[in-house]
Amino acid sequence: MAITFQSFKTTLGNMVAAAQGACPALLDLNVGSAGRAMLEAVAGLGLWFQFIALQILSRTRLATSIGSDVDSFVADFGLSRLPGTAATGMVTFTSFTPGSQSATIAAGTTVKTASNVVYTVVEDSTNTAWSAADSAYIRPAGTACVTIPVQCATTGTGGNVAAGAVCLLGTAVSGIDTVTNAAALTNGSDGETDAALRTRFVSYINSRSKATVSAIENAVTDVSADLIYQVVENVDTSGATLPGNVVVFVDDGSGDVSDSVIDEVYASVDAVRPAAVSIQVVRPNVVRPPVTMTVSVNGTGDLATVQATISTSIATYLNGLAIGDAASYSRLIQIAYAASTSVTNVTGVTLAGGTVDLPALTGTAYRAGTVSFG
Known part of the structure; x- marks a missing residue:
């Protein structure tokens, strides 16, 4: 049942009309009169009751609840708000003198960006560099680098960074000189919003x-x-x-x-x-197709900045593809032009060495690989 709310002016006008209509004599309801003051006081209470009714309605329906009221509503059905997720991705540890010694990189080793966003090495038993016996990743002597997974120490979109942003060792590792991320990290997210939780609640109940x-x-x-x-x-x-x-x-x-x-x-x-x-x-079967292109900018643009933006945007596009989705070749060109109004030309674009879409394959996920600029 819908409730029609009234403004103070409308409420007072209706009260004046009702009072005068019920009285055979003319009432003094001018501003400042005792009768007018009484009606205004009652009209004010009416507005307050309307506000209370509105608060009750908003808190007893999920569609109009916000914040903690959404949490308490869905909690009655055994559902809770999902927290934010930490950005994850691959980083490469490199030695300048690989032949002199091997390196052991334990889970929990930290790396970071220049702005002090910290990432922690995490265990992945499927990684070829992982050693169950050592509970660590091993860079054998003679092998210059090893690529292993990391996870941001904090949840949220603050952990999403461009390629090359992870550049410092937070923990000293013997036999390792540098660290970098070849692809952007883009999958960190903030906590579930009210709108997202409402949508998930419908799916949960159904x-x-x-x-x-x-x-x-x-x-x-x-x-x-x-x-x-x-x-x-x-x-x-x-x-x-x-x-x-x-x-x-x-x-x-x-x-x-x-x-x-x-x-x-x-x-x-x-x-x-x-x-x-x-x-x-x-x-899924993960494919990281390399992308190459040549980008030209006019005098208003900084080429290095534009290239970094394009690289991050391509990583965001590929990392957001659903499992089983095709990877679009033409989308790469669109992303390059959309990166900046200073982009004047985009040539030599290849996706996995070709100039066609990568096909949709069941169980296959296309994810960010290297982006090279000519």
Whole structure:
């Protein structure tokens, strides 16, 4: 039932009309009169009651609740707001004299940007440089560099940085001289907004007690709304037919989602799967296509700044692609021109060495690789 709210002027006017209509004699309701003062006092109370009613309505409906009221509303249904996520990505540790000694880079080693944004090396058992025996990454003697995953020490978009921004060792490592990130880090996010939580609540409620694809997808987003996923039925991870099996490909936009996230997603999906249905939660096949181009700018633009902006924007585009999406060649040209009004020409553009789109493949995620400028 809709409630029509009235302004003080309208409320007072209606009260004056009602009072005069109920009295056979003319009432003195001029400004300053006792009767006018009484009606104004009651009209003021009416506005206050309207405000109280509005507050009650806004707090008892999710669509109009904000902040902590949204949290308390969804909490009654077993749902909570998702926190922000920390940016993750790959960095390369390099030695100037690789032949003289090997290097051991333990999980927890820190690196940082010039503005002191700190990142921590995290374990990835699938990385070829990881040694389970040493619980660390190993750069063998004779190998100049090793590329391993890091995670920002704080959550939020503040951890999203351009390629090359990670340039300092926060922890001294014997046998390592420099560190850098070849691709931008773009997958850090702030906490879930009220609007996003409202949208997820609808999906959450609609998928309860249902062992459907939507229920599985909602189970993934319950771990983190920033996860990128693809659910494929009746196949195994290689794409071969396997009746009754569900494969969930999961990525966080970095192309190197952690073991702990995979485990969390598996547990969440396992809670909603039907009996006799098997599930597999795996990383997608990550392809990092190199991008090359030549960019020209006019006298109003700084070429190095424009190139850095283009590199970051391309990384954002690729890292945001859904698993199974194609990578568009023409989008690279669009991104380059959109980077600055000073861009006058973009030539020699290649994507993975070619000039065509990379095809959409089930279980394949295109992620940021190197961006080179001629």
